Amino acid sequence: MTAKGAERAARLTAIVLALGLPVAALIARWAGWGAGRDSVIEIHGALAEAGGWAPADLTATVGEPLRLRLTSDDVMHGFAVGQSDWPAVDVAPGEVTETTITFNRPGKYVFYCTRWCGVNHWRMRGTIEVAGPTTSPAIESPPLYVTLGLDLDAPHPADVIPERRPSADRGAEPGATIPVEFSTGEYFRAHSPAEVWRALRASPASRELADAEVWDVVAFVWRSNSTPESLVEGKRIYAANCAACHGETGAGNGVMAASLASQLTAEFGHGATKPADFTDPAKMLGASPALLQGKIIRGGMGTGMPYWGPILTESQTWAVLSYLWTFVMD
Amino acid sequence: MTVALAATTIAFAPVPAATVTPVERHIRIEAKSFEYSPAVVTVNSGDRVTLELAATDVVHGLYLDGYDLNVTADPGQPARLTFIADRPGAFRFRCSVTCGPLHPFMIGKLNVGSNWLMLRAVGLAALGIVFVTQRCRGAGAQRNL
Amino acid sequence: MTRYDLTRLPLVEPLLRNRWPQFVTTSIALGGFVFAIIAGMVGTPVGSRNFGIVSVWIGWWALLMLIAVPFFGRGWCSICPLPAPGEWLQRGAVLGPSTGTGRRPGLGLRWPNRLRNIWLQNGAFAVIALLSVVVLTTPSVTAVVLAALLVLAVVMSLIFERRAFCRYLCPVGGFIGLYSQLAPIELRVKDPAVCACHTQKTCYTGNADGYGCPWQVFPGGLVKNTFCGLCVECLRTCPHDNIAINLRDFGADLSNPAGRRLDEAFKAFIMLGSAMAYSAVMLGPWGALKSAAYTVGSAAWVIYAAAFLVFIFVVLPGLFFTAVVVGRRLSQNLAENSTTKTRRPEGKRQAFIALSYALVPLGLAAWIAFSLSFVFANLSYLSAALSDPMGWGWNLFGTARVNWTPYLTQFVPILQTIVLVGGLIWAGATAQRIAEETSKMRSLPVIVFCLIVTLVLLGLLVG
Structure with a gap:
């Protein structure tokens, strides 16, 4: 080989070896290898402070699969679509999770982060606009608190507090028959435990019972309006979504409470509202299911309580509520 | 020679x-922004130790060197790790879920006996x-x- | 001291003389280097899943600190891709020396005399050290640093002659040179008399078989590894086949009093101090310290940076100087009875510089121990980063989903103990030998200094 030929070969070698790998990688990326088809949308998750989901606004069509490649740019996140049955998937830092969703009904859906990623975790949300033939628009009934005209922000202390913790087990025993009007779902959801207690107390059916025993009956009414399955489901939803602020024991002292308080103070300047204490009988026994459901659906409006309306289905809200009352009643 | x-x-x-009678120990370790608190945990050799990991900002993990144990916890959902501390020495524990830039340096220490x-x-x-x-x-x- | 010339083995000499093996290896390394930069820029911002971070700070660093430097000294420099593009431009040839086009765009200036030392390297290392927690964990920052070094190397090659970047600026080259004195390998001439008679000095000027020494070293005068880049150009250019690559004792250069300098002594302090500081910051249990080191520009970081600089430039050298002074006092008190005082004013400085070389084995041991801590804990990231270098969901080798698994966590502390205690004994023996050179010194205070440093490191890494 001549000197010139050797040099030419060397230059070619240098270029191929030094640039071949990076260029091949970039071409592969642009050609979409790994990403696959163009219909795939790549979504990057990041802390809400760092921008949340990107892109955060998606469109889809009824009946057509929406293919997503999800990755996180910082910490562990999760992905789920609110008001739907699609299972949540983890979105791990620097890894890609693929998922495919097909919508049956048109509408505006919210996707959200399912793994706690800081005090602004709940702000990590995006929307999916699903277009499609609106043949039979689902009749959306307004939430119960709207129908009942409840003021969600009014204080609701119970005017009567039991001396001992009410127990549904004990309440199931006494021979007192529960008047039929108290057993209907509509009645139960519209009334607080304290109101039910007063009504029962006034009822001739419970004339024989002591006050505490009436409370046991109230606890029984509450249990009758839940199922073991809904309690399990409620407990799961609570642990995943509520416990970080409201605490594992419901006492309002979750691990996020401190940083939430400092953030609220910084944001609004006023003394921060603490996460609600579900072990406080005055609060819990003075609120009707409809009221608490309203708070969950609408959120706390400046208290740091997220709005869960677009995320939890109605049955999920009832499930988590049935679990909430186990903090004050057995 | x-x-x-x-x-x-x-x-x-x-x-x-070890001459100390083993006891049952429950230790809650909070994990937040690349730091465990307490970051140094001391037990006696032979103790039955339950470490409760409570993440307080994002998902964290705890991998215990030497014992090859791992646990992860979401905020609001503390996770427990129970084991007999039968191996004396100092063992690092490290975060096992990527939790941000300094994740590889999120390290604490478990002292078992001497x-x-x-x-x-x-x-x-x-x-x-x-x-x-x-x-x-x-x-x-x-x-x- | 026994030496064995490796070029006597079959194949070794032709493999070194031929320009292709080194050229191809360097080019492959350059490919990896460019790929690391690209990955850092366009890949996932999650460091532990980005090829740029993982390949450089786990893969390359492990190779460098655990294998290349201890066993091959400047072996890495001989295939380092950083100066390659600049050097190719400077030479007008990638293979050379007789294959080029003759066009040489560089100015070929001489490096200023005032800067013919490693203070710039000391400074460059200190600057990167202050930012290290960010550099180590942020792919884009690593990419910027790597790219900046590449550009700087090219610019330096075009302005100055030979490898001015490697010798005077490269933040890595400084400490590789320092610790290469310990390596069991050296490039030396076989017979200095041959060099003395050889008037053309082709090893420095170059000829048709190779370039004149890029490191501005005359091989005939080599007594230490520090500035020999093992590029083996001299082996190619020597018409008398007078260049040997010797296997030798570990640390052979330390017993040679020639070439001890203050800038290099400070390099030893900077390296030892950084290893101690990193062990505390990165591997310690103190989250506030980590955050301070990470939030570059914040008040906490300014305090951290100031403390870091004071520690490596003032506290550590200051304590060591005190130990040296005490050592001299001790020997004077003993000698007063028998001999006359021969106290020279410059003696302290010389003793300080000389004894600092005892910190070379101590420092390398510290760096190995420190590196063992995070290399084995995070080695498993390599599997994932090789299969999915950008975090784009690729799976080239089927290992993209390998979970993080720390390796050898039971044995790493034992290894660290062996390395640190070994380093201490080596440092102690070196201090003794250096002290004996003048017989005006007691090495004990310096050995105590080394003991304290070792105990601190043991406490941070093993305790």
């Missing part, structure tokens, strides 16, 4: 059995110094003669 014998003794002498490795290391270091200085003094003395 003496030095070699001493070094062998320091390096391999069997560890005396850290015999550290004691041996100090002994060997001291012996090494004695060895080095004596040898040279010997060499120097010989040269002076």
